[in-house]
Structure formats: C-alpha cells, structure tokens
Amino acid sequence: MAERLKGNMLIAQSGGPTAVINQSLVGAIIEAKKHGEIKGIYGALNGIKGIMEERLIDLRREQLPNIKKEACTPCAALGSVRKKPSEQDCAAIFKILQKYDIRYFFYIGGNDSAETTHIINENTKKDNYEFRCFHIPKTIDNDLLENDHTPGYGSAARFVAMAVMGDNFDNISLPGVKIDVIMGRHAGFLAAASSLARVNEGDGPHLIYFPERPFSKEMFLTDLEKVYSRYGRCLVAVSEGICDENGDPIASKFIKEVDAHGNVQLSGTGALGDLLAGFVKNELKIGRVRADTFGYLQRSFPSLCSDVDVKEAYQVGALAVKYATSGKLGSGSVSIQRKKSKKYEVYFEPVELLKVAKHTKSMPAKFINKQGNNVTKAFIEYAKPLVSKLPEIGMLTKYPVRKR
Amino acid sequence: MAERLKGNMLIAQSGGPTAVINQSLVGAIIEAKKHGEIKGIYGALNGIKGIMEERLIDLRREQLPNIKKEACTPCAALGSVRKKPSEQDCAAIFKILQKYDIRYFFYIGGNDSAETTHIINENTKKDNYEFRCFHIPKTIDNDLLENDHTPGYGSAARFVAMAVMGDNFDNISLPGVKIDVIMGRHAGFLAAASSLARVNEGDGPHLIYFPERPFSKEMFLTDLEKVYSRYGRCLVAVSEGICDENGDPIASKFIKEVDAHGNVQLSGTGALGDLLAGFVKNELKIGRVRADTFGYLQRSFPSLCSDVDVKEAYQVGALAVKYATSGKLGSGSVSIQRKKSKKYEVYFEPVELLKVAKHTKSMPAKFINKQGNNVTKAFIEYAKPLVSKLPEIGMLTKYPVRKR
Numbered sequence: 047m048a049e050r051l052k053g054n055m056l057i058a059q060s061g062g063p064t065a066v067i068n069q070s071l072v073g074a075i076i077e078a079k080k081h082g083e084i085k086g087i088y089g090a091l092n093g094i095k096g097i098m099e100e101r102l103i104d105l106r107r108e109q110l111p112n113i114k115k116e117a118c119t120p121c122a123a124l125g126s127v128r129k130k131p132s133e134q135d136c137a138a139i140f141k142i143l144q145k146y147d148i149r150y151f152f153y154i155g156g157n158d159s160a161e162t163t164h165i166i167n168e169n170t171k172k173d174n175y176e177f178r179c180f181h182i183p184k185t186i187d188n189d190l191l192e193n194d195h196t197p198g199y200g201s202a203a204r205f206v207a208m209a210v211m212g213d214n215f216d217n218i219s220l221p222g223v224k225i226d227v228i229m230g231r232h233a234g235f236l237a238a239a240s241s242l243a244r245v246n247e248g249d250g251p252h253l254i255y256f257p258e259r260p261f262s263k264e265m266f267l268t269d270l271e272k273v274y275s276r277y278g279r280c281l282v283a284v285s286e287g288i289c290d291e292n293g294d295p296i297a298s299k300f301i302k303e304v305d306a307h308g309n310v311q312l313s314g315t316g317a318l319g320d321l322l323a324g325f326v327k328n329e330l331k332i333g334r335v336r337a338d339t340f341g342y343l344q345r346s347f348p349s350l351c352s353d354v355d356v357k358e359a360y361q362v363g364a365l366a367v368k369y370a371t372s373g374k375l376g377s378g379s380v381s382i383q384r385k386k387s388k389k390y391e392v393y394f395e396p397v398e399l400l401k402v403a404k405h406t407k408s409m410p411a412k413f414i415n416k417q418g419n420n421v422t423k424a425f426i427e428y429a430k431p432l433v434s435k436l437p438e439i440g441m442l443t444k445y446p447v448r449k450r
Numbered sequence: 451m452a453e454r455l456k457g458n459m460l461i462a463q464s465g466g467p468t469a470v471i472n473q474s475l476v477g478a479i480i481e482a483k484k485h486g487e488i489k490g491i492y493g494a495l496n497g498i499k500g501i502m503e504e505r506l507i508d509l510r511r512e513q514l515p516n517i518k519k520e521a522c523t524p525c526a527a528l529g530s531v532r533k534k535p536s537e538q539d540c541a542a543i544f545k546i547l548q549k550y551d552i553r554y555f556f557y558i559g560g561n562d563s564a565e566t567t568h569i570i571n572e573n574t575k576k577d578n579y580e581f582r583c584f585h586i587p588k589t590i591d592n593d594l595l596e597n598d599h600t601p602g603y604g605s606a607a608r609f610v611a612m613a614v615m616g617d618n619f620d621n622i623s624l625p626g627v628k629i630d631v632i633m634g635r636h637a638g639f640l641a642a643a644s645s646l647a648r649v650n651e652g653d654g655p656h657l658i659y660f661p662e663r664p665f666s667k668e669m670f671l672t673d674l675e676k677v678y679s680r681y682g683r684c685l686v687a688v689s690e691g692i693c694d695e696n697g698d699p700i701a702s703k704f705i706k707e708v709d710a711h712g713n714v715q716l717s718g719t720g721a722l723g724d725l726l727a728g729f730v731k732n733e734l735k736i737g738r739v740r741a742d743t744f745g746y747l748q749r750s751f752p753s754l755c756s757d758v759d760v761k762e763a764y765q766v767g768a769l770a771v772k773y774a775t776s777g778k779l780g781s782g783s784v785s786i787q788r789k790k791s792k793k794y795e796v797y798f799e800p801v802e803l804l805k806v807a808k809h810t811k812s813m814p815a816k817f818i819n820k821q822g823n824n825v826t827k828a829f830i831e832y833a834k835p836l837v838s839k840l841p842e843i844g845m846l847t848k849y850p851v852r853k854r
Contacts, residue, residue, distance in 0.1 A: 062624070063620055063624070086851070088851050091848075102851035103850055103851060109847070112846070113844070114844070115843070116844030116845065120616045120619055121616065122624075124846075125624075127624070145854050208752055208753065209751060211752055212525065212746075212752045215523065215524055215526075216524075220467070220526075220529075220530050220531070224746070314628075314727070314740025316724055316741070320720055323719070335718075336718025336746070337719060337720070338718065338746055338747065343616065343617070343747070346619060349612065350754075438522075440472075440516060440519030441519075441523070442509075442516070443516065445511040445512070446506070447490070450549050
C-alpha cells in the first residue's frame with residue numbers, strides 16, 4: 047500500500063469560468079476533509095498568480111452551508127487567471143509550495159491549465175520534493191483530450207440550447223435571417239449544442255458552422271439562400287472559432303488581441319456576427335438580418351445548470367483528492383468516460399497530465415454532416431443526456447379559417 | 451346595461467415578442483370562450499399583415515392543454531409584424547373585418563401597436579360599423595404611458611438581472627472592464643434592471659447608462675476610470691438607446707437601418723458595445739476590455755419568466771375581452787396600476803387608446819442618480835417585485851492564510 051503523504055493542500059482555478067467550476071472546488075474541499083493526512087486546505091486566489099503573490103485563503107474555516115451555496119454559484123470562487131508560468135515563475139511557485147508545506151496541489155481548468163499543472167509538477171521533481179498534483183477538468187468548449195466530455199460543457203450547452211430555442215421562436219415571430227455566434231475556440235461542440243433546440247419540423251438552427259470545417263463566405267451564402275427560400279427565414283449557429291481554408295480564424299481578420307497562451311480574443315466582441323450579417327445584407331439583399339453573440343452569458347448564467355453536469359463536476363473534484371491521497375499516482379488528471387450502455391452512465395479514470403495538456407480535441411467526423419453545415423443524429427444522441435431535460439414547448443395547431 | 455354585441459373576435463400580435471406575450475393571447479382566448487356573444491375566435495398571423503392577406507386561424511378549435519403550454523412558450527405564437535397601416539391598408543383591413551363579421555378586435559403590442567389599433571378603430575367609425583377594439587399591452591422596454599409597468603418587462607428584467615449577476619462573477623474571476631449592452635430604445639428601465647443583480651458590496655454593475663441622460667465619451671471614461679482604480683475591474687450596463695447631447699442615438703452614428711415606424715435598428719448588432727470597448731482600450735490603456743450585447747435573448751429566453759409577469763400578462767389579455775364585451779367602452783387599452791400599499795399589489799384600468807399610442811414613457815427622474823450613471827433606491831424598490839425572486843448566491847468568506 048502506498049504511503050500516506052502528510053502536509054497541506056492547495057487548490058486554485060484557472061482559465062475561463064464555468065457555471066459548475068465551483069462544484070469541483072467544493073467536491074475537492076469536502077473530500078479533503080475526510081483525509082487525515084491533509085492538514086491545511088488552502089485556496090490560492092487567481093490561480094498561479096495568487097500562489098506567487100502568496101494570496102492564500104483557508105478553505106477549512108469556511109462554513110459548510112456557505113460552501114454548498116458557493117458550489118451552485120457560477121464562476122471561479124477563488125478567482126481565475128490566464129497565465130502560463132515561465133521558468134522564473136516556476137521557481138517562485140516552488141518556493142511558496144515548500145514554505146507552506148504544500149504536498150497536494152489541485153488546479154481546476156482546461157488544457158492550458160493541465161499544461162501549467164504539468165510544468166509545476168516537473169519543477170518539483172528536481173529537488174525530490176514529495177508532491178502530488180492533479181488537474182481537475184473544466185471547459186465549456188468540451189475540447190479536452192481523453193475525455194468523453196468535460197464538466198462545464200453540459201451547462202453551457204444547456205444555455206445555448208435554451209437560448210436558440212427561444213431565438214427560433216423569435217425568428218418565427220419576426221422572420222428574417224438571424225445569426226447566433228457561440229463560444230468554442232477550437233471545437234464546435236458548443237455551437238453544435240444549438241441543435242438540441244429543435245422541437246418541431248422546420249425549427250432552427252437551420253445551419254451550424256464549426257471550427258472543424260473550413261468556412262467560406264460563398265458556401266455560407268449559398269447554404270443560407272437555400273434555407274431562406276424554403277422557410278422564408280433562416281437561423282444560423284456559428285462557432286466563434288470558424289476558420290478559412292488556411293486554418294486562420296475568420297475573426298482574426300479584424301481582431302488583434304492575444305492572451306498569454308497565444309490565443310486570439312474571440313469573445314467579448316460582436317464583430318464576427320456583424321461581419322457575417324454584413325455579408326448577408328450586402329450580397330443577398332435580405333431585409334431583416336440580425337446577429338447576436340451569446341458571449342460570457344454561456345459560461346456564467348446562474349441557475350440554469352444541467353443536473354448531470356453539476357453532479358459530474360462535483361465528482362471530478364472529489365476524485366482528484368481521492369487519486370492524490372491514494373498515492374498510486376504522483377500526478378494526473380481526472381477523465382470522464384462514457385459506458386457503452388444504452389442508458390447514459392459514466393465512469394472516471396485518472397490520465398497522465400501530458401495526455402490532456404496543451405492540445406485540444408475536435409468534434410469527431412461522425413458528429414458533422416457531409417456538407418459541414420449541420421450535426422448528425424450521432425451528435426444529438428451524444429449531447430442530449432449532458433444538458434438534462436430541456437423546457438417543454440407549446441405550439442398552436444393553427445387550424446385555418448376557411449377563406450370567405 | 452350595454453347591449454351585447456354579437457359577432458366574431460379577431461386577435462393578433464405585433465412588435466417585438468416577449469417571453470409572456472402568449473400569456474396575454476391565451477388569457478384572451480380563455481376569457482372569450484366564456485362570452486356567448488363571441489362566436490368565432492380567430493387569430494391573424496403576423497399582425498395586420500395577416501389580416502390583409504386573410505391568413506386567419508381558428509383559435510376555438512385549439513385544445514386547452516396545448517394552448518396552456520403555448521402560454522408558457524416565449525415569442526408571438528401568432529407571429530408578429532412591424533407595420534404601420536397606410537390609408538389603403540386601413541381600407542383593406544376594414545373590408546376583411548366586415549367580410550368575417552369581426553366585431554371584437556384585440557391587438558397585443560407596444561405603443562406603435564396601440565397607434566395601429568387606434569387607426570383601425572377610427573377607420574371603422576366612418577361606416578358606423580359596430581366594432582369594439584382593445585389594445586393589450588406588452589413591451590420589454592416598459593415604456594408604455596399610463597402604466598406602472600408593462601407585461602413582458604418583468605421577465606426581461608429578470609433575465610437581465612440574472613445575466614448581469616453571472617457576469618459580475620465572471621468579471622470578478624477574470625478582472626477587467628466588461629460592458630453589457632441592454633435593450634431599451636427610449637427608456638432605460640431594462641438597463642436599470644441590471645442593478646437588481648447586486649448582492650454583495652462591490653458587486654457590479656458599477657455604472658449604468660440610460661437613454662434619459664446625455665451620454666458623452668468623456669464622462670463615460672472618467673466614471674469608468676474611477677471605478678477601475680477602486681475595484682481593479684468595472685462592470686458597465688448600457689442601454690442600447692443612449693444618446694448624445696443632441697438626442698441622437700450613439701448607435702445611429704454607425705447604423706443606418708430604420709423600421710416602418712422610423713426607428714433605427716439598435717438590436718441584433720454588437721456595434722455599440724464594440725464602439726464603447728474601443729474607447730476604453732484606446733484611451734484608458736486597460737488590457738482586458740470585453741463587451742457583450744444581450745440581444746434577443748432578453749425577450750425570448752424560455753423558462754425564466756417572472757411569476758408576477760406571467761400572471762399579469764394573462765390578466766391583461768382576459769381583461770381586454772371583459773372590457774370589450776361589457777360594452778361600456780368601444781375601444782381602449784388595459785393599463786396596470788400599482789396600489790400605494792407596502793406589499794406589491796396591482797389593479798387594472800381601461801385607458802383611451804390615444805393616451806398610450808405613439809409616445810413613450812421615460813424613467814422618472816427619481817429613478818436615476820444625480821450623476822446619471824446609476825439607479826436610485828427608489829428604482830430598486832419599484833423593480834424588485836416585478837422580477838420575482840432571484841437565485842440565491844454563495845460567496846466564500848475568504849479567511850486569509852497568515853503569510854509565512
């Protein structure tokens with residue numbers, strides 16, 4: 047049996063927040079309290095930035111009812127950061143880890159955060175410092191490798207499905223072209239979730255575009271004209287990360303800002319939606335063309351979480367602590383796998399940090415139709431259980447009155 | 451006692467949809483079934499456009515469970531339109547009314563729709579056609595005259611409050627400047643509702659701008675810098691209808707499209723948010739500046755309705771039919787008034803069509819602070835009961851760990 051490593055625990059959050067990221071935090075805290083070898087349960091504010099600045103809080107002192115309420119509150123309770131540690135940062139972080147006798151470290155985040163966790167872990171090895179660290183997965187983009195899906199995705203996908211469901215009715219009420227720009231830097235999973243909005247024949251989104259398929263203005267306008275002439279309206283869902291044939295993001299043509307990981311700013315601007323709406327207005331001469339960019343609401347909206355997502359986000363937090371304390375692995379990430387059963391069921395598995403770090407997962411080909419402008423049935427089957435039950439929708443039968 | 455006018459009833463929806471506009475429709479249908487003098491209960495598809503094109507449906511044949519589900523579904527079940535009838539249109543409409551023996555007409559919409567109802571009513575008088583028509587109020591903008599508030603506002607305000615609540619946590623997680631553009635062409639009621647998002651000291655929105663006060667770039671940047679230097683972040687709520695000192699919408703500087711009522715297109719574009727974010731990036735040199743435009747989600751999001759709003763929307767629909775069948779008034783609109791009691795209570799009153807038509811209500815001065823960049827306590831007291839209970843929010847106490 048592996049040795050019990052005594053010491054303090056440190057947990058932090060990183061990258062874009064989600065609606066359930068605090069479930070993972072609270073899962074880890076509650077689990078940690080069950081392990082006698084874990085003494086102090088500390089949180090670092092704003093990820094590794096808070097570690098370097100020694101802005102640590104004592105999570106053991108938080109009252110249980112309060113942390114349970116915090117679990118249901120969206121966005122990073124500890125604050126977040128987008129920062130890739132330099133050599134120098136790593137040295138600084140290591141000093142803090144030693145000074146506070148941190149033997150367990152947990153970092154909740156996406157692929158960039160897994161990379162950060164790996165870098166920090168490698169750095170401690172040089173000095174033979176006994177240390178166990180786990181990455182706890184979260185990303186609304188659902189693009190983490192080695193996972194069937196990731197915590198945060200289900201709730202964001204639920205928001206997108208509901209928003210597009212309502213927007214479809216709006217578009218029926220006042221027909222025209224409506225373009226909804228949805229988050230997803232490298233993967234179209236979130237844009238694809240808009241398909242779950244469809245209830246009745248003819249419901250939008252009629253077209254969905256993904257970063258996984260090259261986007262061209264010509265194809266877009268041809269697709270759109272076809273739908274418009276059939277339905278007298280067209281609802282389009284577009285991933286913010288759509289790229290041209292060379293793999294350059296369409297948005298990058300007019301947005302220059304990049305973050306610490308070299309990613310172009312795609313969110314927090316309506317520019318892509320307005321660009322696409324401009325194409326339609328100018329070239330198809332359709333009168334009513336509107337674009338909405340769902341923006342940060344997708345990841346931060348309170349009280350709309352998917353039940354499945356809530357449960358799993360809590361579980362990965364608790365499991366990370368279990369894996370670390372078991373001592374069988376020095377480091378890793380917690381992955382979610384789906385059983386091959388008919389009913390939706392998952393199991394969890396530890397995976398190596400490097401396997402989920404840095405790179406991202408794309409939508410598998412079987413989820414995208416041949417034309418590259420819609421999802422397949424396989425995607426609907428995949429995504430439906432993740433968003434939990436969507437609201438019921440009414441629809442008048444519309445018995446015609448005989449013309450007089 | 452007034453005479454019972456026998457004939458058919460026609461109902462239609464107009465203008466921007468809301469999340470509860472179908473409650474009013476269903477309220478009117480269910481009430482109409484109680485009145486023997488109303489024979490056919492017809493709906494016109496896409497407002498007066500559907501009347502002119504004789505696209506009428508038989509609402510009496512709809513199954514009750516189905517229309518009850520439809521009541522809870524956002525956006526105009528009958529379809530909507532933005533159209534002001536010309537002289538010629540009025541003549542065409544009158545012919546249809548006569549042909550189908552329409553004696554009761556109900557039009558669900560905002561101030562423009564009240565004007566349309568008035569125009570149609572005036573036109574029938576020439577021929578001494580016995581006719582009773584009522585406008586049923588709805589507008590998320592809350593800018594209808596003679597009303598304490600309007601159906602649709604409470605639910606849209608609830609969405610805005612919840613979205614900004616989540617966005618405030620997002621902005622705490624990853625600090626920076628965040629600008630949220632909120633609907634409201636002439637009135638700042640909806641942008642003001644963002645204030646209901648505040649739970650803890652320091653919560654955003656820190657600044658709110660309204661169409662009722664002149665907006666200048668200089669003032670905006672000065673206000674913002676003050677907040678930013680205090681909190682290291684700033685969350686701003688801006689009404690899409692903000693204007694310069696000359697009363698010209700800031701958005702009109704770069705948007706040229708106008709609708710049939712002469713209104714500039716303000717929604718369905720991220721341009722205003724991006725313009726304001728550009729000011730901050732370029733002049734204050736703040737790194738992380740983001741803008742989201744809430745867009746059509748505000749009026750169409752399913753399953754988030756305010757209970758109070760749902761109830762009142764149903765009531766105004768039912769009351770319009772009661773007023774019309776009572777025969778005491780030939781035409782009018784249903785208004786919502788608030789009792790001067792401590793507990794929130796309303797009563798309803800018929801008002802003349804011309805009193806609510808065309809013109810719009812602004813936020814009263816007592817709801818806006820002196821600087822014109824925030825709401826007052828009086829506004830919070832006014833708006834709080836309209837959005838119903840907001841979700842509970844957790845917050846870590848954040849006990850600091852003693853520095854070593």
